[in-house]
Amino acid sequence: MLRLLTIIGFICWSGTIFSQSMLTPEKLWSLGRVSAQGISKDGQKVYYSVSVPDMQENKSKTTYYEISIQGGTAKKIDAVPDENMVSAGPEAENIKASSNGDHVIFTKEVKIMDVKGSERYPAMSKSNVLIYDELNQRHWDTWEDGSYSHVFLAENIAGYALREKDIMKDERFDCPQKPHGGAEDLLFSGDDQYVLYVTKKKTGKEYAISTNTDIYAYHIATAVTTNLTEGMEGYDTNPAFSHDGKTMAWLSMKTDGCESDKNELWVMNWETKTKKNLTADWDENVGDFVWSADDQKIYFTAPWHGTQQLFELSYTTGFSDPVIRQVTKGMFDVAGIAGQSGATMVVSRTDMNHAAELYTVDLSNGNMNQLTHVNDGAYTAIRMCKIEERYTELDKGERLFSWVIYPPDFNPNKKYPVLLYCQGGPQSALTQFYSFRWNFQLMASQGYIVIAPNRTGMPGWGTKWNADISKDWGGNPMRDYLAAIDDISTEPYVDVDRRGAVGASYGGYSVFMLAGIHEGRFKTFISHCGLFDLKSWYGTTEELWFANWDIGGPYWEKNNAEAINSYRYFSPSNYVEHWTSPIMVIQGGKDYRVPIEQGLQAFQAAQLKGLKSRFLLLPEENHWVMKPQNGMVWQQEFYRWLKETL
Secondary structure, three states: OHHHHHHHHHHHHHHHHHHOEOOOHHHHHHOOEEEEEEEOOOOOEEEEEEEEEEOOOOEEEEEEEEEEOOOOOOEEEOOOOOOOOOEOOOOOEEEEEOOOOOEEEEEEEEEOOOOEHHHHOOOOOOOOOEOOOOOOOEEOOEEOOOEEEEEEEEEEEOOEEEEEEEOOOOOOOOOOOOOOOOHHHEEEOOOOOEEEEEEOOOOHHHHHHOOOOEEEEEEOOOOOEEEOOOOOOOOEEEEEEOOOOOEEEEEEOOOOOOOOOOOEEEEEEOOOOOEEEOOOOOOOOOOOEEEOOOOOEEEEEEEEOOEEEEEEEEOOHHHOOOEEEEOOOOOOEEEEEEEEEOOEEEEEEEEOOEEEEEEEEEOOOOOEEEOOOOOHHHHOOEOOOOEEEEEEEOHHHOEEEEEEEOOOOOOOOOOEEEEEEEOOOOOOOOOOOOOOOOOHHHHHHOOOEEEEEOOOOOOOOOHHHHHOOOOOOOOHHHHHHHHHHHHHOOOOOEEEEEEEEEEEOHHHHHHHHHHHHOOOOOOEEEEEOOOOOHHHHHOOOOOHHHHHHHHOOOOOOOOOHHHHHHHHHOOHHHHHHHOOOOEEEEEEOOOOOOOHHHHHHHHHHHHHOOOOEEEEEEOOOOOOOOOHHHHHHHHHHHHHHHHHHO
């Protein structure tokens, strides 16, 4: 009988394996994209949304659900309950009500300046001329039109925002911060007497070269505005009050102009306005954070050794002697915090084989239970990839960590092509994230081994390793990439004649750089929105603080040794004479961070050198690919190129 059960079990298991197939772009884009929307006030329900791209409509469709924090069957709802319950008009965004219900704040665009030819010359109504007298004429993917996002305060009368007041009247500043700020940039103080908002009160050239955002407090009774973070020179963001309203926490970077400085967690006593840095002695970066339900702890996410985990910060009276404890551990990312209910935290979790789902975390021991199961059914038909950690010995006793992702049917007795994945940022973490474009599971499922190094410049390995990439773009990071590909190439299952390098943004820069210094290692390259020529890039990019900090400054400063070194040795355009391998160049037409001339120059150079090359232009996309059909074409062309050249 036991033998019969074993045979039956084997047949069932075999049927499951053989009914599974490799991940394809179509299957990837059919997965639900789960996003936490919050927890009910009583802590018993979790709200979340699921977005699925609609290829025919060329946009995503979103459905909302609620589920018991204990698990069970999710219930579809029309919308997440609006605790504000205030109408502020069709143009209002980021609506928030005060806890006492007396007031409401929101943001909307306000026209401050005339920059259009048709505005300055009304008779020329068909003109589409734009006129600028100073910098920051465009940002991310949008040309400035003279409008600024302002914070409005209104009275909450029977659920309507009435007698609204622009508390940033006539100011040429934005809240939320553009291009990626949101509702986290404004709130009421815990005592409801102040409106707090994040902005950078600089314009023109000063705006373009500075990261000095501050947190401002507008006193409702007196209309007086105070800078709460005056003298703190870097990013100050994400203010959040303790539940008792007595303390404000926020994230702060120390250095003006350094967008990837150590992100530290600060607190301020609201009565005395005394401040304290709680993570000054912790050698990592703080991500999302929330106050504990009893205000005795703060929970936050942070990159940690190739993953992103949940941490707990506890302290004694007066925020002295802070102690940090890692709550979760494992080969996954805690990608975000939804909220707390008692001894349970709800988080979003991913790994390289699984898109985001919501999990509960037992805060006492870090144990996790899956709460949502949006994509479980899809995974039963998709074969998973084996993922391993790998360490490579570098010079000076350093070790380089990499993730290695193997094809689902990996056989160590066979030979496989290898893709070196180059991460962007340049100081973003390479963890167990799940991307719907740069998807390692999809790459491996097409028959490629993927090696993804945590090269110099990535958080999760100490602040020095994170910072050391600045002004050394083409130095140690390239050393790390070549060391990683050389190391894995010693394995008998690697086909050393079929190796490629792929990446976007700084990863795209890395691909261009490697194309000129790889000395025959790589057979093919794919660069998406990569920086090709540092001099022309400096002359066209918008956030100049980034260029000044990371490459040293303007190309015309002949006495600036750091800048001279970057332009001379770290610009990929200086190494085109050594390009010998096929290369595909992908470029967003509305990418003003890495403008279109970067991709055009690289493709033109490859063509003039007689190399097999392809230019994939996405005219309406920015630094990313947002539209579903464009994303699908991107995937198809990515793998068509690899099939042709690798």
